[in-house]
Amino acid sequence: MLMHVFAQIVLATEEGVPVPISEEADSGGGIDLLLPAAEELIAGIIAFSIVFFFVWKWAIPALNATLAARQQAIAAELESAEKAKLEAESLLTDYRTQVAGAKEEAAQIVSDARDAGESVKADIVTRAETEAEQVKVRAQEEIDSERVRVASDLKRQVADLSIDVAQKVVGSSIDANSQRELVDRYIDELGGVR
Amino acid sequence: MDELILATAECDLNENAVCAPENVKDLFEFRVEVINILGFPITRTVFLIFLAGALAIALLYFGLRKRATQPGKYQLSIEGLMTFVKDEIAVGIIGPTGIKYYPYLMALFIFILIGNVFEITPFVNFPITSRMAIPLFLSLLTWVIFVFAGFKRNGLSYLTDIIWPPGVPVFLKPLVGLIEFFSTFLVRPFSLAVRLFANLVAGHVMLTLLLSTAFISITAMLSGEIGIVKGLFGFAWWALALAIFMFEVIVILLQAYIFTLLSAVYIDTSVNVEH
Numbered sequence: 001m002l003m004h005v006f007a008q009i010v011l012a013t014e015e016g017v018p019v020p021i022s023e024e025a026d027s028g029g030g031i032d033l034l035l036p037a038a039e040e041l042i043a044g045i046i047a048f049s050i051v052f053f054f055v056w057k058w059a060i061p062a063l064n065a066t067l068a069a070r071q072q073a074i075a076a077e078l079e080s081a082e083k084a085k086l087e088a089e090s091l092l093t094d095y096r097t098q099v100a101g102a103k104e105e106a107a108q109i110v111s112d113a114r115d116a117g118e119s120v121k122a123d124i125v126t127r128a129e130t131e132a133e134q135v136k137v138r139a140q141e142e143i144d145s146e147r148v149r150v151a152s153d154l155k156r157q158v159a160d161l162s163i164d165v166a167q168k169v170v171g172s173s174i175d176a177n178s179q180r181e182l183v184d185r186y187i188d189e190l191g192g193v194r
Numbered sequence: 195m196d197e198l199i200l201a202t203a204e205c206d207l208n209e210n211a212v213c214a215p216e217n218v219k220d221l222f223e224f225r226v227e228v229i230n231i232l233g234f235p236i237t238r239t240v241f242l243i244f245l246a247g248a249l250a251i252a253l254l255y256f257g258l259r260k261r262a263t264q265p266g267k268y269q270l271s272i273e274g275l276m277t278f279v280k281d282e283i284a285v286g287i288i289g290p291t292g293i294k295y296y297p298y299l300m301a302l303f304i305f306i307l308i309g310n311v312f313e314i315t316p317f318v319n320f321p322i323t324s325r326m327a328i329p330l331f332l333s334l335l336t337w338v339i340f341v342f343a344g345f346k347r348n349g350l351s352y353l354t355d356i357i358w359p360p361g362v363p364v365f366l367k368p369l370v371g372l373i374e375f376f377s378t379f380l381v382r383p384f385s386l387a388v389r390l391f392a393n394l395v396a397g398h399v400m401l402t403l404l405l406s407t408a409f410i411s412i413t414a415m416l417s418g419e420i421g422i423v424k425g426l427f428g429f430a431w432w433a434l435a436l437a438i439f440m441f442e443v444i445v446i447l448l449q450a451y452i453f454t455l456l457s458a459v460y461i462d463t464s465v466n467v468e469h
C-alpha cells in the first residue's frame with residue numbers, strides 16, 4: 001500500500017504536474033550535479049551578497065563597538081579599583097597612625113595617673129605623720145599639765161591632812177606658845193614646799 | 195518527507211538491502227517550482243538558500259543587538275565566533291592586511307556553516323552547499339578576490355612571478371611556472387568548490403539512503419509487507435545513520451572552516467608573495 005503512494009507521487013512528477021523547470025536528460029547520472037542550476041546560482045549570489053553587506057556594514061562595526069565599549073568599561077573599572085585601593089591604603093595608614101597615637105596617649109594617661117597617685121599617697125602619708133606628731137605632742141602636754149595639777153592637789157590635801165592630824169595629836173598638851181611656834185614652823189615648811 | 199519518498203520510490207526491499215534511486219541526481223534536484231515571484235522560480239532549494247542567508251543575518255543580529263558590556267552566553271558565542279574568524283583566519287593567516295578581507299571571510303564562514311548545517315537540520319535535511327551553485331559561486335568569488343588582490347599588490351609581477359618563478363633553476367622555470375599557473379588559476383577554484391561540494395554530497399547521500407531505507411523497512415515490516423528479519427535490518431540502518439549523523443556534525447564544521455581557511459591562504463599567497 002505504501003509503495004502505491006510512492007508510485008503515484010513519482011508518476012505525478014513525471015507527468016509534469018507540477019512542472020519541472022528544466023527538462024534535463026535523466027541519463028546524465030551524477031554529472032549533472034557538477035553543473036550549477038541557474039536559479040540556485042542567482043539565489044546564492046543574492047543571498048550571499050546580502051549576508052556579506054550585513055556582515056561588512058553592521059555586524060563587524062557592532063562587534064568592534066561592543067568590544068571597544070567593553071575595553072573602556074574594564075579600563076574604567078580597573079582605574080576605579082586602583083583608586084579605591086589607594087584610598088583604602090591611605091585610610092589604613094591614617095588609622096594605623098591614629099591607633100599608635102591613641103596607644104601612646106593611653107600610656108601617657110596611665111603613667112600620669114600613676115604619678116598623681118604616688119604624689120597623693122605621699123601627701124597623705126606626710127599629713128598623717130604630721131598629725132600623729134601633733135597628737136603626740138598635745139598628749140604629752142596634757143600629761144605634763146595633769147601631772148602638775150595632780151601634784152599641787154596632792155600638796156594641798158597633804159597640808160590639810162597634816163593640820164588635821166597635828167590638831168588631833170597635839171590637842172591640849174601643847175601650850176599656846178609652843179602651839180603658835182609649831183604652827184609657824186609648819187607654815188614655813190609649807191612655804192618652803194610651795 | 196517528500197525527498198525521502200522520491201528517493202526510494204521504486205524500492206523493492208526483497209531485492210535490495212538499501213533503497214536507492216536509479217539516478218543519484220534525484221537526491222539533490224528539487225527543481226519543482228513552488229512559487230514564482232516576478233518570473234523567478236522559487237524552488238525548495240532556492241528557498242533554502244535565501245533561508246540560509248536570513249538565518250546567518252539573524253544569528254549575528256540577535257547576538258550583537260544588545261551590545262552588552264557584560265554579555266550573555268549567546269552574545270559571547272557570537273562574539274567568539276566572529277573574533278575566531280578575525281584572529282585565527284583573517285589576521286592569523288594573512289597578517290595585519292587580513293583585516294581588509296575579514297568581512298568577506300566572515301560572511302563566507304557563516305553562510306557556508308548554515309548551508310552545511312541544513313544537512314542535519316530536522317525537516318530540512320538538505321545542505322544547500324551540496325548544490326554546485328553555492329560552492330562554485332563562492333570559490334569563484336575567492337578566485338576573483340585573490341587574483342585581483344595579487345595584481346593590485348604586486349602589479350604585473352604577480353603573474354610573471356607565477357609563470358617565471360624567481361629562485362628556481364632556469365631549466366626548471368618553464369615546468370614549475372606551468373604547474374604554478376595551472377594550480378593557481380585553474381585548480382584552486384575547482385578544488386575549493388569540489389571539496390566542499392563532494393563532502394556535503396557524500397554526507398547527504400549516506401544519510402538520506404540509510405534513513406529512508408530504515409523508514410521504509412520499518413513501515414513495511416509493520417504493515418506486514420516484508421518479514422521481521424528484513425524489517426529488523428531497518429533498525430540497523432537507522433543506528434548506522436545516527437552514527438554517521440554524529441560524524442557529519444564534524445564534517446559540517448570542518449568544511450566551513452576549511453573553505454574559509456583556504457580562501458584566506460589563497461589571498462595570503464597573493465598579497466604576501468615570497469615564493
